[in-house]
Amino acid sequence: MNSIASTKPPRPRPQGPRGDRKHTPKVNTQGLYKRAIKESFVKLKPRVMLKNPVMFVVYVGTIITVLMIFDPYLFGPVQGENLRFFNGLIALILFFTVVFANFAEAVAEGRGKAQADALRSTKSDTIAKKLLPDGSIQEISSTQLHCGDMVKVVAGDIIPADGEVLAGVASVDESAITGESAPVLKEPGSDVASSVTGGTRILSDELSIRITADPGKGFIDRMISLVEGAERAKTPNEIALTVLLAVLTLVFLFVVATLPTIASYVNSPVSIAILIALLVALIPTTIGGLLSAIGIAGMDRVAQFNVIATSGRAVEACGDVNTLILDKTGTITLGNRLAEEFVPVNGHTMNDIARVALAASLFDNTPEGKSIVRLAEKLGAIVDFDRNLAEGIEFSAKTRMSGTNLPDGSEVRKGAVGAIKGFVRSRSGRETPELDTAYERISQLGGTPLAVALNGEIYGVIYLKDIVKPGIRDRFDQLRRMGVRTVMLTGDNRITASVIAQEAGVDDFIAEATPEDKIEVIQREQAQGKIVAMTGDGTNDAPALAQANVGVAMNSGTQAAKEAANMVDLDSDPTKLIDIVTIGKQLLITRGALTTFSIANDIAKYFAIIPVIFASANLQSLNLMGLTSTNSAVLSALIYNALIIPALIPLALKGVKFRPLSANQLLQRNILIYGLGGVIVPFIAIKLIDVLVSAVGLA
Ligand SMILES: Nc1ncnc2c1ncn2[C@@H]1O[C@H](COP(=O)(O)OP(=O)(O)OP(=O)(O)O)[C@@H](O)[C@H]1O
Numbered sequence: 027m028n029s030i031a032s033t034k035p036p037r038p039r040p041q042g043p044r045g046d047r048k049h050t051p052k053v054n055t056q057g058l059y060k061r062a063i064k065e066s067f068v069k070l071k072p073r074v075m076l077k078n079p080v081m082f083v084v085y086v087g088t089i090i091t092v093l094m095i096f097d098p099y100l101f102g103p104v105q106g107e108n109l110r111f112f113n114g115l116i117a118l119i120l121f122f123t124v125v126f127a128n129f130a131e132a133v134a135e136g137r138g139k140a141q142a143d144a145l146r147s148t149k150s151d152t153i154a155k156k157l158l159p160d161g162s163i164q165e166i167s168s169t170q171l172h173c174g175d176m177v178k179v180v181a182g183d184i185i186p187a188d189g190e191v192l193a194g195v196a197s198v199d200e201s202a203i204t205g206e207s208a209p210v211l212k213e214p215g216s217d218v219a220s221s222v223t224g225g226t227r228i229l230s231d232e233l234s235i236r237i238t239a240d241p242g243k244g245f246i247d248r249m250i251s252l253v254e255g256a257e258r259a260k261t262p263n264e265i266a267l268t269v270l271l272a273v274l275t276l277v278f279l280f281v282v283a284t285l286p287t288i289a290s291y292v293n294s295p296v297s298i299a300i301l302i303a304l305l306v307a308l309i310p311t312t313i314g315g316l317l318s319a320i321g322i323a324g325m326d327r328v329a330q331f332n333v334i335a336t337s338g339r340a341v342e343a344c345g346d347v348n349t350l351i352l353d354k355t356g357t358i359t360l361g362n363r364l365a366e367e368f369v370p371v372n373g374h375t376m377n378d379i380a381r382v383a384l385a386a387s388l389f390d391n392t393p394e395g396k397s398i399v400r401l402a403e404k405l406g407a408i409v410d411f412d413r414n415l416a417e418g419i420e421f422s423a424k425t426r427m428s429g430t431n432l433p434d435g436s437e438v439r440k441g442a443v444g445a446i447k448g449f450v451r452s453r454s455g456r457e458t459p460e461l462d463t464a465y466e467r468i469s470q471l472g473g474t475p476l477a478v479a480l481n482g483e484i485y486g487v488i489y490l491k492d493i494v495k496p497g498i499r500d501r502f503d504q505l506r507r508m509g510v511r512t513v514m515l516t517g518d519n520r521i522t523a524s525v526i527a528q529e530a531g532v533d534d535f536i537a538e539a540t541p542e543d544k545i546e547v548i549q550r551e552q553a554q555g556k557i558v559a560m561t562g563d564g565t566n567d568a569p570a571l572a573q574a575n576v577g578v579a580m581n582s583g584t585q586a587a588k589e590a591a592n593m594v595d596l597d598s599d600p601t602k603l604i605d606i607v608t609i610g611k612q613l614l615i616t617r618g619a620l621t622t623f624s625i626a627n628d629i630a631k632y633f634a635i636i637p638v639i640f641a642s643a644n645l646q647s648l649n650l651m652g653l654t655s656t657n658s659a660v661l662s663a664l665i666y667n668a669l670i671i672p673a674l675i676p677l678a679l680k681g682v683k684f685r686p687l688s689a690n691q692l693l694q695r696n697i698l699i700y701g702l703g704g705v706i707v708p709f710i711a712i713k714l715i716d717v718l719v720s721a722v723g724l725a
């Protein structure tokens with residue numbers, strides 16, 4: 027909520043439900059793949075490989091099998107022909123398994139790297155005109171600017187660093203960060219319009235700016251390191267899953283290690299190479315290889331929505347969100363609340379209320395205020411005092427009023443009906459039932475009623491009309507199906523709030539909320555163990571944004587809000603929170619689905635390889651899949667195991683098809699599709715590969 031309504035950002039234009047405008051720089055796909063291929067080999071350093079325990083086991087397995095190319099009898103006597111060639115094939119397949127997993131991660135990182143390069147190119151060294159205390163100007167490099175320095179920028183200049191406008195009014199091209207080409211007006215004083223970002227370009231006039239960021243610490247610098255993934259630490263869920271996969275790997279290692287004893291008991295000695303093959307087939311290499319790509323892709327998908335996440339953790343938290351806190355005006359409604367009608371009361375005429383409403387709105391720069399002036403002037407009202415001698419009283423969300431102190435000492439006010447009643451009472455005026463009738467009628471229509479008063483006398487009510495965004499009801503339905511509760515928080519009165527809440531289909535609403543209420547609501551939800559998401563832009567929102575588990579700040583918002591939030595929406599569209607939550611959910615579901623698939627796969631691979639181990643023990647009844655030979659069975663299972671990683675990269679990056687369902691329904695659906703599919707697919711694929719492998723005479 028804004029403390030100062032005149033600082034409201036331009037209302038975002040309504041978007042399609044998926045809001046799929048993309049401003050991220052175009053990425054050259056061919057270059058991206060070339061770079062990823064190179065990276066897949068660079069990542070083979072043991073230090074890097076160690077971060078992924080599952081793939082590290084494959085890595086070690088590769089090294090051992092390579093040694094066994096040179097000495098097949100390294101670990102004792104083995105039966106069979108062409109051992110060197112066979113071990114060579116296994117080593118090759120294992121090597122590619124590792125490379126494919128690295129490739130998945132490299133491709134996922136590629137887009138962010140390309141984006142970072144594009145951002146870096148906007149951040150060329152500029153010459154800053156530093157304002158010295160004596161008023162003279164010194165030209166220095168932008169990299170030498172520090173917090174607190176004053177600079178001057180004129181039309182055509184690149185703004186040298188993040189800062190706050192202290193003087194001047196100018197339009198600024200912020201497309202370098204927002205991709206939006208429409209210029210933005212910057213002026214001092216107001217929370218929102220006074221902050222400027224280094225790297226953007228001033229188009230007209232000139233500004234005096236106080237620098238608020240030290241070199242290398244600006245908004246663009248932070249964006250670069252974020253999209254590049256420099257700060258991408260593993261998220262708590264990712265760590266938990268990595269641990270689980272490592273434990274599973276250990277269990278399989280133990281199982282495989284005990285096999286030789288059993289095998290020799292049934293007089294069927296096995297080679298170390300085959301044991302390694304079996305181990306690699308059984309451990310969860312698919313999810314192990316794709317895990318980090320899934321996480322990076324989730325951040326990337328958020329970035330493509332023009333939202334910058336400060337960490338992967340933030341994106342992931344979106345997936346766990348239980349409660350979504352939204353404000354009414356501009357988020358649930360279109361937000362261009364315009365004066366529709368004046369309703370005079372207490373025996374006043376239409377002319378009277380128009381005149382008082384005009385006087386009360388003369389200095390009100392909010393869209394609401396301007397529309398009241400327009401309507402009053404249309405009705406023929408004129409200003410009958412010297413406006414230079416009058417004093418404007420700015421709107422604040424706390425007082426819920428705005429107005430003017432006239433030269434003759436009288437006070438005109440307009441605002442929320444409750445607030446104006448309080449004002450009138452304090453001036454020993456009267457309240458009338460007529461006022462309540464008018465205000466209830468407007469509220470029932472979902473409009474915002476503003477009462478108008480001159481000193482102790484109420485003149486009537488202004489009807490501000492607002493419209494619920496088309497399609498928003500569907501979005502809330504979807505969220506409900508995902509188990510997310512939506513709460514509308516508004517400064518408006520109870521009746522209006524309940525009408526809009528009903529029309530929009532939110533689960534709950536809080537009316538007559540002050541900015542402080544927001545943080546209270548968040549804390550209350552969190553006390554019940556809920557994960558809470560919210561959007562905001564004002565300085566007032568900063569504590570609430572920091573308190574929320576997912577706080578999305580509007581780029582048009584204040585520096586404080588942006589710093590407190592864990593995401594910044596470059597388009598300043600509060601409805602995007604809904605999309606971000608959806609992306610987070612999809613990230614978690616994708617991870618779950620591919621984990622299920624990966625583990626289900628092992629069943630088939632197990633049945634492909636285990637008969638091999640007991641081959642000479644006449645346990646051929648175990649050869650369920652009817653594979654050609656023992657060697658071809660092992661190779662086929664391993665080839666499948668390697669190829670499934672690149673085959674699933676597109677799914678890992680794009681995310682699985684997403685449907686708004688509850689966690690339970692999703693689990694059932696996933697087990698059905700990815701669990702059952704994960705058992706069936708490899709049976710078919712391994713059989714086909716076996717046919718091919720034996721046809722080309724590899725085994
Ligand atoms: N320019 C204004 N002048 C006087 N009163 C106003 C003005 N704008 C809004 N109000 C009154 O103050 C109330 C609170 O405003 P606030 O901005 O906190 O909430 P809101 O805009 O109604 O809802 P939301 O919090 O969803 O944006 C409004 O409901 C309205 O009654």
Ligand SMILES: [K+]
Pocket residue numbers: 306307308309310311312667
């Ligand atoms: K595997």
Ligand SMILES: [Mg+2]
Pocket residue numbers: 027028355517
């Ligand atoms: Mg508001």
